[in-house]
Amino acid sequence: MGMGMGSLSGRTHACSLALSLCMTLVLSAKAQELGSLDWFREEWGRAQTWQPPAPVAAEYSVSTYEIYSEQELAALEQRIAGKPDHPDRPKVVAVQQFMQRGGDVLRYRLWYYSEEEWRVSRDDLNTNLGFFDMGRSRSVVWGMSDTELSLLDSEIRAPVGYEYKATGLGLIRLHLALFMSPFSIDAGRGLRPTRTEVNGENWRGWASTPTGDLAVIYDGRLETKSGIIDVTEYRIGRFDASPDAVGSKVVFSEWADVLDGTVRAARLRRHLRADGTVKATYALDDVRPSSQSEVGSVTGIPRRGSNDPVRGTIVAEVVNDFRPAVAATAVYRDGSQVRQSPLPGQRLVPASPSAWRAFGWVVAGAIVVGLIILRVRHARV
Template sequence: MWVRLLCAVIVLGFITAGQAAGQEKTFDAWWRGMVETAKDIPCGDRPFRVKWRVVDARSPSPQEIDALRRSIAGHPEHPDRTLLAQLENITAGKPFWVEKQFWIRGSQFRRSDNDSRGDGHGNDCALGDGVAWSLNARELVVMSDTKLAPGYPLDAELSILKPEFGTLMTGGLSYFRRYLDHVRPALTSDTTWDASGTAAFDGDVFEVRIKGTWNPGEGWGTVEEASSHVPASPTPNGWMFRSAHWVPNAILGRPAAKAVTQFDASGKPERRMELIEYEPIDDARFEQIIALPKLNEPDPIRGALTFSSVTDYRPGKPLQRLINPEGQETTRVLPDPLDRPSRNWLRYTGWLTAGAIVVVLVFIRLKRGK
């Protein structure tokens, strides 16, 4: 009898060990897929559409708003006037949000934005085969897909947008993609896992911590929280993401988060990203969506268009067509902006530098006053 019992225990041990090894192998495969997605959202030849919303989750103090008011007083063109309006709306219970749609096939795409300010503030841009364009309620700008006009860095759109909607695909890992090769994930129980490690970049050593849940029955996990900071820094630093409501995603073949909240170094929420839709589309629909808009034809996304200026920077002499309310057009030849560098960045950089100095001075003053 004792021999039988001992044999049963040994067999059970082998079975349990085999199951554990199988779970670890499945977990490792899931983690590798998450890391690959975090580093670069797969955008193959099959077009798809993703729609999400970014909500301002900050809770500014009266002192912060007053400091911002003083910093822009007397400067009617200061870029932070928009920020001030957003913060004032937050205190009134009307947080600013931007709703984004993105259609992509390989390197071709269209991006369409709307925000809480309502009609007239949306904008679109697209990069297609042979042509690129940017559109708002007043103006259509047309360019070659291989020679973009200054001030229209459409070739950078993918590097900006992919980490943002990739955050929903990975629970925030897209913003930690350069650290992921330096962390070691492991199951900590049948239903939980974590990963931690350190990574050195630009002279700083970052400490990274990620944790989540594991579904052993279906072989996939979630990322509940991801954070990084520089322990040696004398000032608060780093960021953190928390995700929730993971749901199956047919395109990824695994669940994605419906909501991800980003927190600042002090633990206060900054913004919340909410996944609305993520779906495949066919090639014919994609071609309609990225086609160059025409004033007298409804756009498949915007409907009736209202722009009254068309600036065409495609090869040849740049032209601008102005259309009055009666539909009459005037055309003028423009200097070619592609032959000279843009100086807009100097003005913008000046505002940013001045704003940063004001913020630092206000922060020091508030600290001393405590």
């Protein structure tokens, strides 16, 4: 009798284990169901810590249009009126010039191996402002235009206006993420997936903050056979801090396998305002696997008179060396140095251990404005 009860108890325990295992498998399968809320949460979590593939080389163009309305620009102009030393004056002047041109068409080329080795090269295609490049070669961060070259210690805080380390890395992550990882748009803003819907080949996902003051909606195309969902649209459904942004959207198209089939990327991305007008267009022309040797060849420390693999002979008229051991500006005319003067140099304050940031719409706008100001400042040299 004891044996019978023991056997029954054993069988019951075994059945319980089997049932538990079956339930676990079912739940696991359900968690992986394409387009489900569990799938959305998993993909969302992965996107919040997204890093660029490496080593990689890419080329793309960005067409940007007005970044401020006429009313917003008027308010900025009013703020600096009669105040020649107002800290916002360079920003306002840069934005005025930008809007007078009706926007910019920029071509970007980038190479990325790690946070310590990368380069971003940018050409202005509808202005006479030339190029501007930023890069890092381990201990040195540098910025270069056709008239100016600046060198900085990568481990020490950069002077205001020369934050190439944060700006360059931020741009690489922001731009590549928006081609390759749409769920990264709101990384770091406290949103979390709340629900999903699947209707045939159409998928929709909602995400919001716990308080509901910010809510976004994603649409996508579901391909069951290949097990992927290509996001086709992102839009803001609610934004209490900026109600005018509600209805703004990003439209993704021309999805394709890139980097030897290891990554999906949207080759065309359009940013639209709430009224439907286009704010910016990003077109991915080429992306390919690179190598440490290739990245190393384009990130070497630029020196006046040397041959740069991207720009050719460096003929900068001004060389700013902020590194503490030098801390000087040298000015050249007709190939000869005509003046050298001391620089304040970099403050001996450690730089941030990592330049990665959470990038949303606000930070993206700040990078755009920052690059406009950098371009205007270098054009005046």
